[in-house]
Structure formats: C-alpha cells, structure tokens
Amino acid sequence: YKGPQQRAIDAARVAELVDAPGSGSGVLTDVEVQVLSRAKGRVPNGARPSVFVTTNQLHDMTNDERSRRANGRGDDELEIREMELDDLSSVFALGERVFTADQWPSLYRTWDEYELVDLFSSDGRYCLVAEYEEQICGFVLGTLIEKRKSSWRYGYVLWIAVDPSYRRLSVARRLLDRLTSRLIEDGARMMLVDTDPENKDAMKFFKRAGYGKEVRHVYMSRNLTGTTEYQRRRRESDR
Secondary structure, three states: OOOHHHHHHHHHHHHHHHHOOOOOOOOOOHHHHHHHHHHOOOOOOOOOOOOEEEEEEOOOOOHHHHHHHOOOEOOOOEEEEEOOHHHHHHHHHHHHHHOOOOOOHHHHHHOOHHHHHHHHHHOHHHEEEEEEOOEEEEEEEEEEEEOOOOOOEEEEEEEEEEOHHHHHHOHHHHHHHHHHHHHHHOOOOEEEEEOOOOOHHHHHHHHHOOOEEEEEOOOOOOOOOOOHHHHHHHHHHHO
C-alpha cells in the first residue's frame, strides 16, 4: 500500500516536472513525458483488447486465503508493490518484449504508452509490479467496475506480463493474488479477465487460479490503408 506521504511525494514530483520539464530527474523518458502530457490533458485514452472472458466468484474466500494473498514479499525476496512513476518506463519496455507482433498481434497493437499512463493515472491502486533484486520482472494492471443500479462490483484484469527469466518465482500468480486481494478489499465480488484463446499457457494459468465460465468473444479488425479517405489524408500529410 502506498501511504498518503508517498502519494504526496509522487504528486509533488509530477507537479515539479510539469512546471519545469527536465528538472529533478534530469532527463525525462518517453513514458514520463506521456505522464506529464496526460496531466495537461493532451493524451487520448488507449484501446483495450477483449477476446475471451472468464469469471471467478470471490465472496466465499476465507480470511486465511486473503491474508496469504496480501503477502507481498516471499522468501526469495520477490516484492509485489504498487507501481510508481519511476517504474513506468520499465513496465512499458517489459510489455513491448512480451506482447510481440508475431506472437500476439492484438496485444501488440493495443499496448502503448497511452494505455499504461491512462491506467496509472486513473487506477493506480490496481497497477502492481513485481521487483526482484531491484529489477522489474512483472506487472499486472487492473480496474474495478461498478455497475449502475447494481450492488455488484467486478474486478477486471486488463494486462499481466512476466519476464520469462523469472517465471520460476511464480511471479504471475503472486501478482494476481495481490491484485485480487486489493479488489476484494474494495468490494469486488467477481473477477473478469480476457486472453487470446490461442494462448494456451494463459488459459491454463487462469484456470489453475480458479477462473472458468468461458465466453468466446470475436475480435475483428479492418485495414484502413486501402480506403479513399486514408489515402487522401496520407497524400495531404506528405505535401
């Protein structure tokens, strides 16, 4: 949990960078620039993929399970903590390494700085990282969905990624457990997640974590480069 003092420090640093870009840390990364642009209201929201949805009932989880899932550090010194401003560039780089165009094209198309900054800005409590020996080795990004005129709240796992070199540490499971614990604390009664149906490893991972009730969702795309409107705008921009 990031206390009020640390949140105040982060806010002060962002304010300092907004007022005087380049001061404080010296050189801003591309992702930090996006954070500052977001603070000034210039960055649009990113898109999120939705292909395959599973759900998991949470109301019958025992107190022992909640306590275990809330434990952020293991014997191997893997720490699960809330994402901070300084983590953004490392998290974005890890996502680029994991969500590759050749293996997961839909994830590759939708993973960008805007998506990361949008979630960090709006749902920072549900943006968690795994750190091992001062290296970011995994992350999970989630959100809490509240339905109008309904007492139900839903936790949604939007992104989860782990550096393959650290998979022996059960990083993904620990990230998911910590996120689940936080969402339970905030009143979630069900968890949702989506993944590519061809991602067999992810399917097995979520099923082992208690997810089920598969719902197939068709994800469609359209290439616009052949349309008259696109070609006209392209010619105008090349002038």
